[in-house]
Amino acid sequence: MYLTRFRLNTARSGTRKLLASPQAMHAAVMASFPTLLPSAADRPRVLWRVDRTSRAEVFLHIVSPPKPDLTHLAEQAGWPTQPEWQTHDYTPFLSGLAKGDVWAFRLTANPVHTIRRRPGEPTKPTAHVTPRHQRDWLLRRQDAAGFRVVEKPVEQRRLPEGDEYELVIHNRQRHEFTKRTSKGTVSLVTVTFDGRLEVTDPNALRRTLTMGLGRAKAYGCGLMTLAPVG
Template identity: 70%
Template sequence: MHLTRFRLNTARGGARRLLASPRAMHAAVMNAFPEVLPTDTDTPRVLWRVDRNAKAEVFLYIVSPTPPDLTHVVEQAGWKQRPNWQTYDYGPFLSRLAKGDTWAFRLTANPVHSIRRGDGEPTKVTAHVTPRHQMQWLLQRQEAAGFRILEKPREQRLLPEGDEYELLVHERRDRSFDKPAEDREAKTKERERQKRRVTLVTATFDGRLEVVDPESLRHTLTHGLGRAKAYGCGLMTLAPVG
């Protein structure tokens, strides 16, 4: 596995177009792997995430089985006179993860749940929209994902409830876009347009965790957590605490 970081040149129109459309960014990422054909049904998982640290400090992270070739992204959204991306062998880091290790983490996810509005009706996937419910979504998945989010010491808790964990939710976004039409006729049909409409609610989580199951955590880091992985969700990265 490989971990890649690419800094986007936000002064360029191409970068702004990619950042405005998860579908366009997904296409740009997948085009970085010439060995993967669009018709492949068993394509190895490629995860990606955009981190907006500041207006002029925006990074694209990619986790992939093979190193990407991002030359085409440089041409539309990078700098031509400097290195734009770095790719690292992810294997040694993953193999060193051990039970009891503590790490800072970041995850952008699509927190959703299934609801049934009435008896006999099918369930419907619905997004969590409040920070409290989005936190609960992650807390409910932490054990199966191989980690435990650390709890704050009591003296550091500012609120009587909802402030127990080393966890922050930010960059909450509500996106809506169309999937590409399969044929020209479908573009003119409202029903088909609604079927192709994608509504995506995302949230970014920053926090601290303890490794409880290294093998499960390795799977989470390389296969993602939650839904909408094609649209920039599910990629968790770790960093030293401090």
């Protein structure tokens, strides 16, 4: 497995086009793997996520089984004379995860639930739109995903309810676009979770980090990354 980080040049029109469309970004990411056939049913999972930093920098993160070649992205959305991407072997880090470890994490996800609007109708995925429901969406999945979100000490909680966890939910976005393979319209709500977690099941967490969490993985959702606390 490989973890790649690529800095996007926001002054370029190609970058703005990619950032405006999860579908266009997905196509650009998948073009980084010439050995992967787009239509292959057993194609390995490739995860990606766009992050914006406090210094107004924008980074593309990719987790993938094969090593990517981002030359085309550097030409379209980077600095062609100074390609700025780093690819690291992810396997040593994944292998070193241990129960009880505490990490800072980031996850951009598509929190949804299935509802039936009228009796007799099929269920339909519907986005969670409130921070409380989005938080609960993550908490319901943490055990199976191999971690638990760290709880705050009671004396550090600013509110009597809703401030129990080391967790911040931000960067809510709504995307709508037409799929290239059909005339259907995709409506997608994404949010970013920043927080701290404790590893409860290293094997399950490795699956989460390499296979993703939740829906809409092709559109920049599901990729969780870890960083040292502090």
